[in-house]
Amino acid sequence: MIDDAVLSLRDAAVSVGGRLLWSGVDLSVRPGEFVAVLGPNGVGKSTMIKVLLGTLPAAAGSVTVLGERPGAAGEQIGYLPQRRNFDGSLRIRGVDVVRLGLDGDRWGVPLPFARRFSSGRRIADERVREVIDLVGASAYAHRPIGECSGGEQQRLLIAQALVRRPRLLLLDEPLDSLDLPNQAGIAALIHRICVQEQVAVVMVAHDVNPILSYLNRVVYIVSGGAASGPASEVITTETLTRLYGTPVEVLRAADGRLVVVGGPEAPALHSDRHADHHSHEHGDRHEALR
Amino acid sequence: MIDDAVLSLRDAAVSVGGRLLWSGVDLSVRPGEFVAVLGPNGVGKSTMIKVLLGTLPAAAGSVTVLGERPGAAGEQIGYLPQRRNFDGSLRIRGVDVVRLGLDGDRWGVPLPFARRFSSGRRIADERVREVIDLVGASAYAHRPIGECSGGEQQRLLIAQALVRRPRLLLLDEPLDSLDLPNQAGIAALIHRICVQEQVAVVMVAHDVNPILSYLNRVVYIVSGGAASGPASEVITTETLTRLYGTPVEVLRAADGRLVVVGGPEAPALHSDRHADHHSHEHGDRHEALR
Amino acid sequence: TTAPGSASRSTGTAKIVVVAAENFWGSIAAQLGGSKVAETSIITNPDTDPHSYEATAADARTIAGAQLFIQNGIGYDSSWAPGLVSANPNSSRTVLTVGDVLGLKDGDNPHQWYSHASVYKVIDAITAEYQKIDPADASYFAQQKTAFEDSALAQYNQLETTIKAKYAGTPIGASESIVSPLADSLGLDMLTPYSFLKDISEGTDPTSADKAAIDRQIRNKQIEVYVYNSQNSTPDIQAQVKLAQQEGIPVTTVTETLSPAGDSFQEWMVGQLQDLESALAKATGH
Amino acid sequence: MWSLPSMVNAFRAGLAVAILAGVIGWFMVLRRQSFAGHSIAVTGFPGAAAAVYLGLSATVGYFGFCIGSALVIALLARGSGTGVGERAHSSALIAVVQAFALALGAVFLDLYGGFLSSTSAFLFGNFLGITDEDVLTLVAVAVVVLLAMAVIGRRLLFASVDPAVAAARGVPVRALSVLYLVLLGATVAEVSKFTGSLLVFALLVMPAATAQVITARPGLSLLYTVVIGVLVTWFGLAWAYFGNQATGFTITSLAFACYVLAYAAKSVRRTLRQGRPGRLEVA
Amino acid sequence: MWSLPSMVNAFRAGLAVAILAGVIGWFMVLRRQSFAGHSIAVTGFPGAAAAVYLGLSATVGYFGFCIGSALVIALLARGSGTGVGERAHSSALIAVVQAFALALGAVFLDLYGGFLSSTSAFLFGNFLGITDEDVLTLVAVAVVVLLAMAVIGRRLLFASVDPAVAAARGVPVRALSVLYLVLLGATVAEVSKFTGSLLVFALLVMPAATAQVITARPGLSLLYTVVIGVLVTWFGLAWAYFGNQATGFTITSLAFACYVLAYAAKSVRRTLRQGRPGRLEVA
Ligand SMILES: Nc1ncnc2c1ncn2[C@@H]1O[C@H](COP(=O)(O)OP(=O)(O)OP(=O)(O)O)[C@@H](O)[C@H]1O
Ligand SMILES: Nc1ncnc2c1ncn2[C@@H]1O[C@H](COP(=O)(O)OP(=O)(O)OP(=O)(O)O)[C@@H](O)[C@H]1O
Ligand SMILES: [Mg+2]
Ligand SMILES: [Mg+2]
Numbered sequence A, B: 001m002i003d004d005a006v007l008s009l010r011d012a013a014v015s016v017g018g019r020l021l022w023s024g025v026d027l028s029v030r031p032g033e034f035v036a037v038l039g040p041n042g043v044g045k046s047t048m049i050k051v052l053l054g055t056l057p058a059a060a061g062s063v064t065v066l067g068e069r070p071g072a073a074g075e076q077i078g079y080l081p082q083r084r085n086f087d088g089s090l091r092i093r094g095v096d097v098v099r100l101g102l103d104g105d106r107w108g109v110p111l112p113f114a115r116r117f118s119s120g121r122r123i124a125d126e127r128v129r130e131v132i133d134l135v136g137a138s139a140y141a142h143r144p145i146g147e148c149s150g151g152e153q154q155r156l157l158i159a160q161a162l163v164r165r166p167r168l169l170l171l172d173e174p175l176d177s178l179d180l181p182n183q184a185g186i187a188a189l190i191h192r193i194c195v196q197e198q199v200a201v202v203m204v205a206h207d208v209n210p211i212l213s214y215l216n217r218v219v220y221i222v223s224g225g226a227a228s229g230p231a232s233e234v235i236t237t238e239t240l241t242r243l244y245g246t247p248v249e250v251l252r253a254a255d256g257r258l259v260v261v262g263g264p265e266a267p268a269l270h271s272d273r274h275a276d277h278h279s280h281e282h283g284d285r286h287e288a289l290r
Numbered sequence C: 001t002t003a004p005g006s007a008s009r010s011t012g013t014a015k016i017v018v019v020a021a022e023n024f025w026g027s028i029a030a031q032l033g034g035s036k037v038a039e040t041s042i043i044t045n046p047d048t049d050p051h052s053y054e055a056t057a058a059d060a061r062t063i064a065g066a067q068l069f070i071q072n073g074i075g076y077d078s079s080w081a082p083g084l085v086s087a088n089p090n091s092s093r094t095v096l097t098v099g100d101v102l103g104l105k106d107g108d109n110p111h112q113w114y115s116h117a118s119v120y121k122v123i124d125a126i127t128a129e130y131q132k133i134d135p136a137d138a139s140y141f142a143q144q145k146t147a148f149e150d151s152a153l154a155q156y157n158q159l160e161t162t163i164k165a166k167y168a169g170t171p172i173g174a175s176e177s178i179v180s181p182l183a184d185s186l187g188l189d190m191l192t193p194y195s196f197l198k199d200i201s202e203g204t205d206p207t208s209a210d211k212a213a214i215d216r217q218i219r220n221k222q223i224e225v226y227v228y229n230s231q232n233s234t235p236d237i238q239a240q241v242k243l244a245q246q247e248g249i250p251v252t253t254v255t256e257t258l259s260p261a262g263d264s265f266q267e268w269m270v271g272q273l274q275d276l277e278s279a280l281a282k283a284t285g286h
Numbered sequence D, E: 001m002w003s004l005p006s007m008v009n010a011f012r013a014g015l016a017v018a019i020l021a022g023v024i025g026w027f028m029v030l031r032r033q034s035f036a037g038h039s040i041a042v043t044g045f046p047g048a049a050a051a052v053y054l055g056l057s058a059t060v061g062y063f064g065f066c067i068g069s070a071l072v073i074a075l076l077a078r079g080s081g082t083g084v085g086e087r088a089h090s091s092a093l094i095a096v097v098q099a100f101a102l103a104l105g106a107v108f109l110d111l112y113g114g115f116l117s118s119t120s121a122f123l124f125g126n127f128l129g130i131t132d133e134d135v136l137t138l139v140a141v142a143v144v145v146l147l148a149m150a151v152i153g154r155r156l157l158f159a160s161v162d163p164a165v166a167a168a169r170g171v172p173v174r175a176l177s178v179l180y181l182v183l184l185g186a187t188v189a190e191v192s193k194f195t196g197s198l199l200v201f202a203l204l205v206m207p208a209a210t211a212q213v214i215t216a217r218p219g220l221s222l223l224y225t226v227v228i229g230v231l232v233t234w235f236g237l238a239w240a241y242f243g244n245q246a247t248g249f250t251i252t253s254l255a256f257a258c259y260v261l262a263y264a265a266k267s268v269r270r271t272l273r274q275g276r277p278g279r280l281e282v283a
C-alpha cells in the first residue's frame, strides 16, 4: 500500500514564520482516491499543499510525492492555488493560461500560426479546446483573463490544472466562487477523472457538500496535528461536531446523499484556536489529535 | 414602501465592455431586510453591487441608494468586494485596514500615539478592537495583512465592512474561504446586526445554506434579467431547479432549517448560458425572466 | 548622393576637402589652406555643447567625404567623431587628432586651443598634412603658414606677450578648466583648486571644501580677476560671479567655441584677451 | 562648520527636504509608485531645457514638466481602483512617457544649446549653494505640500491600501491619485533644485523603504521615515564637510546603509524564527 | 542614403537591435519589469565610469554593471513567485539599488575625470558610428541572447503569467527570473553602446507596450513587437537621414506615435462598445 502510494507524509511537521502549524502528520493517498482536507481558517491547509508541491520545506518528517521528494515530479501534478486573481491589465487570454498548463514547462517558444504546420500543435490545441469545453469556459476563453468574472477565472484555472492529465490533483478550494450547478458539475468532473484515469485528488474545501458523495477519505487539520479517516466515519454529526468544536449536522437528501450543515449559530468565533492575542508570535498551542 | 426603501432599482440595465448583462431589473430593499443575490457565474452579480456603489453607471433605468444617487451616501455603506487578496509584501497590519474602514474617509492624518491624548481616538480604538473580536480575528490582526491566510484576510475584511455601523451592507461572497463554523458564525453575526440595527443586507452568494434561515428575500439574476421573491417562495426545489436549469434540491434539517443541495451531476456545464463562442463580443441573448 | 569633393579629387586644381569637428580648429585650417582647401566645421553653433554632441547623418556624410579630418580628441569629441570615422571607412582620408599631436591622452585638459604653444603645434601639424596630401602645392602651404603666423595672428601674439610681461604671477580665479591653458600661457597664477575647475568642466558635483575655498579666496580678495565660461555657468558659478562683483573683483568671460559664430579664431581670441587685459588692468591698477 | 553660511543653510534646507521627501516618499513606497516618482523627477530635465529655450525661467520648466508628467501618468494610468497591484501595472505606460519626455529633452537641449554641464546641476544639484531666500522658498513649498498631505493623508492611505472599498466609501480615489502625483511632482521640482534628481530620488525612497521594513504600523513608520531622513541628511552633510566628499554620495550612502541594515536584520530574524527541524518551538 | 557606409551599418544594426530589444522588451512589459529594466540601463553608467577608472575598457564596465545590477535586483527582490503583482512590488528595492548605483557612478566619475564626453555617448549613443565589426559583435550577442530566449521562452512565459503554478510544475521560476534579468542586462549593455541609454529603453518598452495593447495573443503580440520595432527603427533612421535629425529623437517619436495611436484606437473602440443608454444592443 505504501509502495503504490501517490503521496505519503510520515510524521511530518511544518512551520511558517517561526510558528509551528502542525506536526506528527501521517497520510498516504493511493491512485484513484479522492481526499478532502478540512479544517479551520489559518490552520495550515494551504501550507500542506505547498509542502506537497515542494515549494515549502517540511520542518520535520518525510514527505514523498509520486515516489520522489516533493517538487521532483511537478509535471505530473495539477495544482490550483487558493484565491488567485488576475488583474484587469494582464494582456493574456484565458486560453493561453490553460495552454501554459499543458506545455508551459517545455523549452522553446510558442510560435504564432504554428498550428497550421504541426500536427503535434493541432493535437495540443484540440486538448486545450476539449478541457475548456469540459469546464464550460468556451464562451470567454478568448477574452483577456483579467476581464473575466471571479467564477469565470476559477473555471479557466481548473481547466489549466486538468489539461495535462496529471496523476495527482492538488486543488486548494477549487469550488470557491463557482455557482451551484458548476460546483456540482466540476465536482462530478473531477470525480470522473479521478475514477476513470486513476488520478489521486487532494482537495482543500470548506463546503464539502458538492464533493461529499465522491469522497474516499477526509483529512482534518486542527491546530497542532491532523486526523484522517474514511469519509463515512468522519462525516457524521458526532465526529464533525467534535472536530470543529461547534454543532455541525449531517443530513441525508432524498436520493440518499449526505449533506453537511453548520450549526445555527456557531460559538466557534469566540473560542478561537489562538490562545491569546499576543502569544501568536511564539507558536500555537500544540494539541495532537491522533 | 418606496419612501423608506434603503435602495431601489427601477427598470435598471447594465452593460460591461459593450455587452448588455441584464436589463429591466426592479428591486427595492427596506431597512432590516436580508437579501441574497444568486445567479450563475459571470451573470453580473458583482456588477450589480458596483452599480449600487456608483462605481459603474447603470446603462438605463433609475437607481437610488439611501435616498440619493448611487455613490452619494458611501459613508453609510459597508462594502466587501469579491476575492480581494493582499499580497505578502504589503506592509500594513490587519488592524490598520479595519481602522481605515472606520475613519479612512476622514480628512487629516493618523498620528502615532495619538490615543494617549485623545478620547475620540480611544473610543475609535475600542470600536476597532470590538469588531475584530466579533469576527474572531484578534489573534492575527496585528500581523501584516499580506501574511494572513485567505480566510483570515476575509474575516478582517468583514470586520472592515462592519466597523462603521453602516445602514446598508453590500457583501460580495463574504463567506468564501471561511471555515464551516465561521460561515455560520459570520452569517449569524450579520443577521443579528441586520435585525438589531435595522441594517439592510445585500449579499451575493453561491452557497446559500449558511444564510438560508436569515433570508427575507432572494434576487436571482440570469442572463438578461432578474427575478426576485420572498425566500420561502424562491427557495424550493421546483423554483431553484427551474432557475438554475439543473436539478437543485431543498431539504429540511433536523431542527427544521432548510438546506440547498446541487444535483448529483449537473448538466449545466454544457448548456452554457452563452449562445456560442464567438458572439460574446456582441452581447448575450436577452431572456426576460419576469 | 556623392560625397562633396570626391569627384574632383584627382584633378590638379581641386581643393582639399577638410572637415573639422570644432570650428576653432576649422578656422585655423581654413586660413592655412587658403584657396587650395574647402573647409567645413561640424560644431559651429555657439549654443551647442561640444562635450555632449549627438552627431547627425549630415555629419556622417561630411566626414565620409573628407580628405583631412581634424578632431580634438582628449575625450572631448571622442563619443562621436572617431565612431563616424571608423564607420565610414575611406582610404584616402587622413585623420588629424589634436591630442595625438600634443601627446595628450583622455583625462588631460582638452581645451588646448587656449594654449598658445599648442595652437602653434597644431598649425605645424595641419600644414604638414596639407603638404603630404598635395605635395605639388607644398610651397603654397608654407607661404600660407608664414602669413597666418606672422600677420593673422600678430595681434594675438602681441596680446599674449604683453599680458604675460605685465601681469605674470597675478592671482586669478576661474570657473572651469577651460581657463587653465590660457592661464598657463599667460603666466597667470590660477588659485582656484584644479579639482573644482575639472568638476565644473565635466559636469560633476564639486565638493564643499572647494566651494568654501573659492568663497574665501573671493571674500579675502586673494584673486584679482575672475574668469568664467559664459556658456557653462551653473548655479555655483553664478553665485561666485555675483560674489565677485559684490567684492569689486573684475569679472571677464571666455567661451567654449567661436562666439559669435562668424568670427575667425584670431578675432575671437583677441576679443577675449583684450577683455582679460582690461580686467587685469582694472584690478591691478596698472 | 557653522561659520560657513552655506553650511548653515544646507542644514536648514536639509531638515525641510528630509521631512518633505520623507512624507511624500512614504506614500510613494506604499503605493509602489517609485517608478512614477523616478520618471517625474527625470522629466524635470526636458522641462528645464524647454523653459530656457522658450525664454522662461528654468524653475517654471521644472515645475511645469514635473507636474505635467505627474498629471499625464495619473490620468492615463489604468486601474480605476480595483487593486493595489493595478497601479504598478501602468509601469509600461510610465516607461513610455519617460522615454518620450527624455527624447524631447534632448531635442530642446539641442535647440537651446544649454551645456550639458549646466544640466549637471540638474543631476547633482547644489546643496551647498543655498541662499537664505532659497531656504524661505523651500520652507514655503514644504509647508504647502505638507499641509495638503495633512489634509488628505488618511484618505490617501485608505485609497492606497484598499482602493475598491475606499471608492465605495466615497473617497475620490482617482482625484486623490492625481493630486498625490501632483504634490510628488511639486516636491521633486522644488527639492531637486538643491539636491539634484539623483539625490531627491534617494531621499524619497530610501528612508521610507527602510521604515516600512522596520514596522508595519502606518503612523509609526511615517515617523521613522522622517527621523531617518533627517538624520541621514544631517550626518551626510557633516560627512561631506569634514570628509570633503560630494553631498550626493554621502547622503545616499548613509541612507543605503540604513536600508541594508534594516533589511539584513529582518532577514536574519526571519531565518532564526523559521525554526530548523532540530529546534522546533512547540510553545 | 546607401552610399554612406555608416547608414548601411545603421540599418543593419537597427534590424538586430529592434529584434533583440523587441523580444527582451516584450517580456519586460509582460512581467512589469520596466522599472528594473530602466535601472539596469542606468547602472551601465557608473559601470563604465568604474571600469575606466580601474583601467579596464568601458565595455567591461557596461556589461559588468548591467549584469551585476540585474543579479542584485533578481536575487534580492521578493516574490518567491506567488503572484504577478508581487514582482512589481520590489519597486522600492529597485529604486534603492538604482539610487545607490548612480551615487557610486558620480563618485567614480569624480575619481576618474575626463569622462564627460562618454557621458553623452552613454546618454545618446552613436547610431551613425557603427563599424562592420560593431555589427558583427552586435549580431553575435543578439544571436546568443535570442537563442537563450528561444530555449527558455515558453517556460519564462509560464513563470511570468502564473508563477505559483509554474513553480509547482517544476519550472525554476526564480532561476528563470535571474537568467532573464541577466539577458536583459546583456541586451541593454550591448544595445546601448549604439543607441545610448535613452533610446534603448524606448526600443525595449514602446513596441512591446504597443503590441500588447493591440492583441492579447502571446505569440502574435511578440511578432507585432518585433515588426513595429524594426519598422520604427528603419523609418526613424531614414527620417534622421533626410530630415537631418538626431536618431534618438526620430525613432522615439515614431515609436511613441505608434503607442499613442494603438492606445487611442483601443479607447475609442471601448467607448463605442460601452453602449449609451439610447443605443443598447440586445442581440
Ligand atoms: N473589464 C471587463 N471587460 C469586459 N468584460 C468584463 C469586465 N469585467 C467583467 N466583465 C464581464 O462581465 C460579466 C459579469 O461580471 P461579474 O463580475 O459581475 O459576474 P458575477 O455574476 O459576479 O460572476 P461570479 O459569480 O463569477 O463572481 C462577466 O461575463 C465578465 O466576463
Ligand atoms: N508569509 C507568512 N508569514 C507569516 N505567517 C504566515 C505567512 N503565510 C501564512 N502564514 C500563516 O500561516 C498560517 C497557515 O496559513 P494557510 O494559508 O496554510 O492557512 P489555511 O489553512 O489554508 O487557511 P484558509 O482556510 O484561511 O485558507 C496562517 O495562520 C497564516 O497567518
Ligand atoms: Mg488556504
Ligand atoms: Mg462576482
Ligand SMILES: [Zn+2]
Residues within 6 Å of the ligand: C051, C111, C178, C201, C256
Ligand atoms: Zn569645455
